[in-house]
Amino acid sequence: MAALEKVLAKIDANLEPALGRLFKLIEIKSISTDPAYAGDCAAAAQWLVDELKGLGFEASLRPTPGHPMIVAQGKAPRPDVPHVLFYGHYDVQPPDPLDLWETPPFEPRLAEVETGKQIVGRGVADDKGQLMTFVEACRAFKETGDLPCNITILIEGEEETGSPSLPAFLASHKDELKADLVLVCDTGMWDRTTPAITTMLRGLVLEEVVIHGADRDLHSGIFGGAAINPIRVLGRIISDLHDEHGHITLPGFYDGVSELPEEVAAQWRELHAHEGDFLKSVGLSVPAGEEGRSVLEMVWSRPTCDVNGVIGGYTGKGSKTVLPAQASAKFSFRLVGAQDPAKIAESFRAFVHKRLPADCRAEFLSHGASRALQLPFSSEALSRASRALLAEWGKAPVFAGCGGSIPIIGVFKNDLGMDSLMIGFGLEDDRVHSPNEKYELSSFHKGARSWARVLNALAL
The missing domain is CATH 3.40.630.10 (Zn peptidases)
Structure with missing residues (x-):
């Protein structure tokens, strides 16, 4: 000394x-x-x-x-x-x-x-x-x-x-x-x-999915109600990824996710990182993640599933009555613990396929993954x-x-x-x-x- x-x-x-x-x-x-x-x-x-x-x-x-x-x-x-x-x-x-x-x-x-x-x-x-x-x-x-x-x-x-x-x-x-x-x-x-x-x-899985429907954009007055709309299919997929408690519903998603040691969890509780203060700085007030988890747990030690972008149909000024031939979305999964990026990507793709109606197909693009x-x-x-x-x-x-x-x-x-x-x-x-x-x-x-x-x- x-x-x-x-x-x-x-x-x-x-x-x-x-x-x-x-x-x-x-x-x-x-x-x-x-x-x-x-x-x-x-x-x-x-x-x-x-x-x-x-x-x-x-x-x-x-x-x-x-x-x-x-x-x-x-x-x-x-x-x-x-x-x-x-x-x-x-x-x-x-x-x-x-x-x-x-x-x-x-x-x-x-x-x-x-x-x-x-x-x-x-x-x-x-x-x-x-x-x-x-x-x-x-x-x-x-x-x-x-x-x-x-x-x-x-x-x-x-x-x-x-x-x-x-x-x-x-x-x-x-x-x-x-x-x-x-x-x-x-x-x-x-x-x-x-x-x-x-x-x-946290680790990361980046996936992009493109939902294909008709062979061209369709007039919604002529085909609306009869032809499948890929945006509607994509909307259901996105909605189904979380339940009403904020949990992610992909089968096997939480495999490898462990709870914090109590001494670490206790230390985080003593930091008094209040949800309202954390979200107030960005104009929000109510946590949107897993119920029963603190903000520090959500951003440091829990996995996530987020939609980072959605594209489909007419996005210019004014309106256009069209049923798009395709719609796409970009997803990011933040991983923790021993979660396997390959298994997460596989589960996500199976999850999408399970929700595809007749006449639709899915195309997947991977943008990287890390543990x-x-x-x-x-x-x-x-x-x-x-x-x-x-x-x-x-x-x-x-x-x-x-x-x-x-x-x-x-x-x-x-x-x-x-x-x-x-x-x-x-x-x-x-x-x-x-x-x-x-x-x-x-x-x-x-x-x-x-x-x-x-x-x-x-x-x-």
């Missing part, structure tokens, strides 16, 4: 120069979506390589069909410590619209607000400030002694464009990147003073990280879920067999991807201290 206290003190002493380093990284316009900034992306990557080399890491640029990646290796002197892989990204979103920025987006600044100080600039929360919390923690360890774990750092430059080069890169560098655990700092806190560990990500991911609540790494965050923040971290999907976490798990600890220090009001993006100074400072504690805890 004496060694850890020296590391934490060094992080405190380094705060001003650490801010200077972060500002230099933010000043580089590493916009991955615009080919005009390819040189800036390369410059950001090289800046990070130089920083990591300066800390004693073996670091290098790795070319890809897109923007370069950074791989760095740092060794601990002890042979019995875990090996962790830290993942982050240096690319940022375009700053447009520029006229909504209070100051130029690539001229970072400290702003004084009622809650404290904020760092303002494009990419500070997503993901430059976040990744630099980890780099600064490593710096403090190196400046006071040695790294507590064997550490591989992987930083990419295409996250904002969907990471097109990353799966192939991971596949071809499996041996080099293999570790005991992945650490990801691209998530957020529960609130300004309460840390969080994202322990579960849900969950770090076991019994994980020793989760327990150690939780204690480390409690020590830094004075509050136990929320074991949060994520309603969306993070594809790279799935690649780490499914292709490399590695679980991920997702510990981030962003806040909901950081204006990620928006003008005047910011990152709390407390997030940056205590984020670095948190990573020092987590790395130390993993090595004990």
